[in-house]
Amino acid sequence: MKRRNLRLSQLLVDIIGEKHAKGVVGYIIDIVAIFGTLGAFSTSMGLAVDLIGAGIENLTGIQNGIEVQVGIIVLFIAFYALVMFAGMKKGVSKLANACVYAAFALGLIILISGPTAFIFSYFFDSLGVMFNNYIRMSFWTDPVQKSGFPQAWTMYYWAWYFAYLVMMGVFLARISKGRTIKQLVLTTITFGSAGCSFFIAIFGSYSVFNEITGALPILQWMTESGVSSAIIQTIKSLPFGGIILVTFLIVEFFLMSTTMTSAAMAVSMMTTKELDHDADPDVSVRMIWAIGIGAVSMAAFFMGGSIDTIKSMCVVVGLPMIVLYFMLVVCLMKWIRRDHPELFTQTVASPAQAKEQTVELNRVEA
Numbered sequence: 001m002k003r004r005n006l007r008l009s010q011l012l013v014d015i016i017g018e019k020h021a022k023g024v025v026g027y028i029i030d031i032v033a034i035f036g037t038l039g040a041f042s043t044s045m046g047l048a049v050d051l052i053g054a055g056i057e058n059l060t061g062i063q064n065g066i067e068v069q070v071g072i073i074v075l076f077i078a079f080y081a082l083v084m085f086a087g088m089k090k091g092v093s094k095l096a097n098a099c100v101y102a103a104f105a106l107g108l109i110i111l112i113s114g115p116t117a118f119i120f121s122y123f124f125d126s127l128g129v130m131f132n133n134y135i136r137m138s139f140w141t142d143p144v145q146k147s148g149f150p151q152a153w154t155m156y157y158w159a160w161y162f163a164y165l166v167m168m169g170v171f172l173a174r175i176s177k178g179r180t181i182k183q184l185v186l187t188t189i190t191f192g193s194a195g196c197s198f199f200i201a202i203f204g205s206y207s208v209f210n211e212i213t214g215a216l217p218i219l220q221w222m223t224e225s226g227v228s229s230a231i232i233q234t235i236k237s238l239p240f241g242g243i244i245l246v247t248f249l250i251v252e253f254f255l256m257s258t259t260m261t262s263a264a265m266a267v268s269m270m271t272t273k274e275l276d277h278d279a280d281p282d283v284s285v286r287m288i289w290a291i292g293i294g295a296v297s298m299a300a301f302f303m304g305g306s307i308d309t310i311k312s313m314c315v316v317v318g319l320p321m322i323v324l325y326f327m328l329v330v331c332l333m334k335w336i337r338r339d340h341p342e343l344f345t346q347t348v349a350s351p352a353q354a355k356e357q358t359v360e361l362n363r364v365e366a
Helices: 013-021 024-060 066-086 089-113 116-132 134-138 149-175 181-213 218-225 227-236 241-271 283-302 307-318 321-339 351-365
Strands: none
Touching: 013 024, 013 321, 024 066, 024 149, 024 227, 024 241, 024 283, 024 307, 024 321, 066 241, 066 283, 089 116, 089 181, 089 241, 116 134, 116 181, 149 241, 149 307, 149 321, 181 218, 181 227, 218 227, 227 241, 241 283, 307 321
8 A cells, every 4th residue: 555654553544544543542552552562472582581491490400590581581682683783684584494494303303203193193183172162162261160271371372362463464464465365364374273283283292192101290390390391301301302402492592583583573663654665664673672572571570470470461461452453354344345346246247247347447447
């Protein structure tokens, strides 16, 4: 549409009007979007930092305390600054691709060296359970047994996704020029789900197998030391566990670093008043937002740093975003109806009518 910014308030002009988009309502919408994006990524960083800290503690004996966690966050920011000011964008792109290949290689190593038959069997069984119970699971609140699982995890993930959507939408739009809406939606759903299924099937099944056979006391590790420590100890139990753990931590660090680059870019684009065609926001703006993301993550650790603290922060920032997404869907439908009215015709046209419509459309386009 040749608009020179990606602020959410400008995307909602068709609903709230130009006057409100440039007024108080627009500022509130933009602030909610920015706050949600910061909270979402800070949640991811908080979980990653705790995991990397647990790995460092396991390898070196240095306690995974607030000093180590803050140090890791500072390292993330320093790496981002190096990328921005040293002009290493192409290098980071190659690094990100290498990390993805390394992550899949780790998964394949576990698949081959672990209980391969059980992993496949457990995956397909779980897939069947999901398809068979999809509707019930979607509305499951566990009112009888009151385990608290859907409230603590399912709804938390929903809020996390809601908070992430703005950032991911801006990022995907940025890299998908020339693609159709159909291609974008189908690719995001299929490949995103396939990637998640790959890792959950392998790492999850490996953990379940070791717990039910008694090979590893994974639930005990989770109770005594926390989720991050249990993950690290499970990975280290693999053949050549020390080498695999070091590789895992390196991959985790660089994957989060490249995701931080995307987050800072998205927020910078949402807060820049005017952008030239295909131009990036100013480096200083991106650096300020990278520091802001790190600061919010640090705040979570200073507030206790537990996974419950991080989850609560994500729920708080994610829920207000739901209203904005309903508004964005309405705007999208308005744009499609305006640009492609032929998609919304209620009756099937006769060949003569179809020919007339085609001629009329060609005339309009000309």
